[in-house]
Amino acid sequence: xxxxxxxxxxxxxxxxxxxxxxxxxxxxxxxxNGGRLPDWAPGAHxxxxxxxxxxxxxxxxxxxxxxxxxxxxxxxxxxxxGGSQEIHDQLRVGDRVRFGGPRNNFRLxxxxxxxxxxxxxxxTPLLPMIQQAEHLNILWRLLYLGxxxxxxxxxxxxxxxxxxxTVHTSxxxxxxxxxxxLGTPDPHxxxxxxxPEHLLDALPDECAVLPPSQLRLERFSSPLADVPVSRESFxxxxxxxxxxxxxxxxxxxxxxxxxxxxxxxxxxxxxVCGTCEVGVIEGRVDxxxxxxxxxxxxxxxxxxxxxxxxxxxxxxxxL
Amino acid sequence: xxxxxASRCPFSGATGAPSSxxxxxxxxxxxxxxxxxxxxxxxxxxxxxxxxxxxxxxxLREAGRDLVYLPQYDTYAVARYEVVRETLENWQDFASGAxxxxxxFNREEPWRAPSLLLEADPPRHDAPRAALEKILGPRRLRHYxxxxxxxxxxxxxxxxxxGIGSTRELDAxxxxxxxxxxxxxxxxxxxTQGGLENLLPYGNFAFNAFGPRNRLVTDEMESIKPVMAxxxxxxxxxxxSAEGFGADIWARTDHRDxxxxxxxxxxxxxxxxxVDTTVYGISAVLYHLASNPEQYQRLRNDPSLVRRAFEEALxxxxxxxxxxxxxxREVSIGGTTLxxxxxxxxxxxxxxxxxxxxxxxxAFDLDRNPSGHVAFGSGIHQCAGQHVARLEAACILIAxxxxxxxxxxxxxxxxxxxxxxxxxxxxxxxxxxx
Numbered sequence: 001x002x003x004x005x006x007x008x009x010x011x012x013x014x015x016x017x018x019x020x021x022x023x024x025x026x027x028x029x030x031x032x033n034g035g036r037l038p039d040w041a042p043g044a045h046x047x048x049x050x051x052x053x054x055x056x057x058x059x060x061x062x063x064x065x066x067x068x069x070x071x072x073x074x075x076x077x078x079x080x081x082g083g084s085q086e087i088h089d090q091l092r093v094g095d096r097v098r099f100g101g102p103r104n105n106f107r108l109x110x111x112x113x114x115x116x117x118x119x120x121x122x123x124t125p126l127l128p129m130i131q132q133a134e135h136l137n138i139l140w141r142l143l144y145l146g147x148x149x150x151x152x153x154x155x156x157x158x159x160x161x162x163x164x165x166t167v168h169t170s171x172x173x174x175x176x177x178x179x180x181x182l183g184t185p186d187p188h189x190x191x192x193x194x195x196p197e198h199l200l201d202a203l204p205d206e207c208a209v210l211p212p213s214q215l216r217l218e219r220f221s222s223p224l225a226d227v228p229v230s231r232e233s234f235x236x237x238x239x240x241x242x243x244x245x246x247x248x249x250x251x252x253x254x255x256x257x258x259x260x261x262x263x264x265x266x267x268x269x270x271x272v273c274g275t276c277e278v279g280v281i282e283g284r285v286d287x288x289x290x291x292x293x294x295x296x297x298x299x300x301x302x303x304x305x306x307x308x309x310x311x312x313x314x315x316x317x318x319l
Numbered sequence: 320x321x322x323x324x325a326s327r328c329p330f331s332g333a334t335g336a337p338s339s340x341x342x343x344x345x346x347x348x349x350x351x352x353x354x355x356x357x358x359x360x361x362x363x364x365x366x367x368x369x370x371x372x373x374x375x376x377x378x379l380r381e382a383g384r385d386l387v388y389l390p391q392y393d394t395y396a397v398a399r400y401e402v403v404r405e406t407l408e409n410w411q412d413f414a415s416g417a418x419x420x421x422x423x424f425n426r427e428e429p430w431r432a433p434s435l436l437l438e439a440d441p442p443r444h445d446a447p448r449a450a451l452e453k454i455l456g457p458r459r460l461r462h463y464x465x466x467x468x469x470x471x472x473x474x475x476x477x478x479x480x481x482g483i484g485s486t487r488e489l490d491a492x493x494x495x496x497x498x499x500x501x502x503x504x505x506x507x508x509x510x511t512q513g514g515l516e517n518l519l520p521y522g523n524f525a526f527n528a529f530g531p532r533n534r535l536v537t538d539e540m541e542s543i544k545p546v547m548a549x550x551x552x553x554x555x556x557x558x559x560s561a562e563g564f565g566a567d568i569w570a571r572t573d574h575r576d577x578x579x580x581x582x583x584x585x586x587x588x589x590x591x592x593x594v595d596t597t598v599y600g601i602s603a604v605l606y607h608l609a610s611n612p613e614q615y616q617r618l619r620n621d622p623s624l625v626r627r628a629f630e631e632a633l634x635x636x637x638x639x640x641x642x643x644x645x646x647x648r649e650v651s652i653g654g655t656t657l658x659x660x661x662x663x664x665x666x667x668x669x670x671x672x673x674x675x676x677x678x679x680x681x682a683f684d685l686d687r688n689p690s691g692h693v694a695f696g697s698g699i700h701q702c703a704g705q706h707v708a709r710l711e712a713a714c715i716l717i718a719x720x721x722x723x724x725x726x727x728x729x730x731x732x733x734x735x736x737x738x739x740x741x742x743x744x745x746x747x748x749x750x751x752x753x
Contacts, residue, residue, distance in 0.1 A: 265690050266691070274457045274706065277458075296458070
């Protein structure tokens with residue numbers, strides 16, 4: 001007996017598409033049935049699986065108090081490998097994408113003061129952090145760096161929080177001094193920064209006034225992000241009996257196993273709690289859970305079959 | 320104290336279904352609110368009800384509405400599976416920060432500083448939760464598995480002796496359920512100073528304190544003070560061993576993921592919620608296995624079912640029976656609009672036997688897939704120690720299955736009464752060993 005509202009598919013529908021700068025489009029995503037989405041906290045990102053099969057990771061930049069929608073902002077990258085262009089040129093309101101996660105490698109830890117540094121589209125994970133700092137009434141400041149104003153998606157922050165936000169454009173050739181902006185912060189200050197590599201690489205020196213543990217960086221790219229996802233079917237092989245079951249790419253592995261008479265106990269059904277973990281003996285997993293970090297994913301020795309599937313033609317499970 | 324609930328205990332005379340609610344006359348539409356909540360005039364914290372809540376659960380589920388009003392406590396309640404699960408998951412509308420008991424922390428002083436996990440909402444809840452999820456996650460727990468298995472074997476061998484083909488009578492609560500968790504968990508946390516006898520009274524009091532200020536609470540008010548002091552002494556970094564869950568929590572302060580004010584409070588959460596609940600969970604599965612000998616035989620034939628047996632017992636017993644939430648704004652349940660700052664009581668045990676969700680819900684059935692039960696809650700507050708509970712239960716069950724051919728009741732079990740927990744004070748069992 002299954003309650004439909006708890007059998008979460010991972011299809012999202014694009015319900016709004018808003019250009020927010022010359023090069024950035026903001027997408028609002030909801031479930032087809034309008035149901036609740038997995039919870040997240042500032043710093044989290046989701047994997048979007050585009051219609052082409054490309055997988056891209058985007059920070060959630062919306063409001064977690066709205067449990068039925070996710071928001072991401074995507075900057076067109078003409079030199080990228082095609083994900084952002086696919087989103088900009090092809091995705092329209094009403095189109096569907098799949099998602100994985102949310103996962104969070106950039107958690108907002110407790111502090112007495114936050115300093116946020118955004119390079120261009122790196123502003124996205126910082127937006128919900130700013131909202132949270134406001135909510136908790138904790139002092140924060142933002143240094144928002146970009147090449148030119150027209151590309152900066154959330155420059156209205158500067159008028160809303162004029163005392164806290166410093167916008168700096170490098171279009172005229174001179175770079176911002178993070179060190180000067182940082183000054184002498186309270187010793188319990190945490191610095192959160194997201195942006196291009198050259199910015200992040202310079203920050204440990206620029207922020208040397210604080211211990212390294214107080215500087216948190218989020219990089220744009222993950223080595224796992226470029227793996228394309230097959231939309232074909234795959235085989236599940238049960239190592240103990242040798243049985244082979246074919247799964248369509250749209251089915252959850254838990255449901256496929258259940259239809260074959262093998263019940264794996266689940267609890268949250270959305271890759272969050274870890275109850276259904278199954279050992280993987282062979283094959284490459286299409287990880288869609290919120291639990292494993294990148295290292296654990298690449299080890300490829302376990303999966304959470306309530307949400308994760310297969311990248312390879314077959315998956316040998318320890319069942 | 321004695322009352323016999325549920326399935327097929329040979330001493331209860333009952334055969335499964337909870338008794339009919341026909342004798343509950345008080346189901347009618349609420350007169351005092353312009354709404355569709357059903358008024359049910361029951362006292363969920365009455366000691367007779369606490370000892371056998373299942374007939375009341377049926378009454379609450381079948382009152383005709385998703386939302387019930389309990390006039391005695393001027394509070395609302397949900398008992399059907401879907402609405403209980405939705406309420407558990409919807410932290411935006413149903414807060415935990417005003418306390419998850421009857422007492423509203425917005426207006427009343429809590430008996431202790433509120434928990435950073437159970438009695439907190441995002442964003443304050445985020446960092447403590449993220450820390451515990453990793454520290455108590457199934458991947459970290461693998462490190463403890465072989466040690467806990469060895470301890471289970473030693474306990475079972477000491478209870479049954481080395482002889483074969485013999486019969487032992489024992490009280491499974493005092494000989495197994497209350498013993499095994501205390502042999503593995505405090506050590507895993509890293510407690511070093513003795514005084515472990517304080518843990519069960521502390522948990523028992525904490526769970527009583529979610530209910531009204533009845534005898535169960537007031538009788539212990541004085542005796543709990545030195546227990547609270549002992550618990551507080553276990554939480555600082557220097558009191559804990561260099562390895563363990565406690566040290567892992569404190570290590571997070573070195574990386575500034577937690578503050579030094581938060582760390583001892585999170586250790587306290589482990590000591591509050593990590594012992595009684597597992598004791599009750601192990602008792603629950605032993606009770607249902609003793610009540611269903613043919614299911615015990617199935618489990619012996621296929622020990623890979625132990626995890627399912629534990630989940631099924633949790634579904635039926637729901638050791639944590641109830642938690643409250645408090646509305647953060649006007650919110651509608653089943654067509655009734657609740658005002659802001661209104662307590663809502665969630666009956667986890669009633670949801671776990673809702674026939675809308677579970678076929679033959681009162682049966683302990685190893686053919687059933689118990690996935691989706693809400694005995695651990697659901698959503699951001701779902702039990703952070705659930706994998707600890709599962710591992711403890713699996714270890715002790717496997718050790719018993721290896722030695723015990725069959726088990727049966729030697730005398731009638733006795734309920735333990737607690738405002739929040741449902742469990743056993745005594746489970747007299749006869750164990751036949753191989």
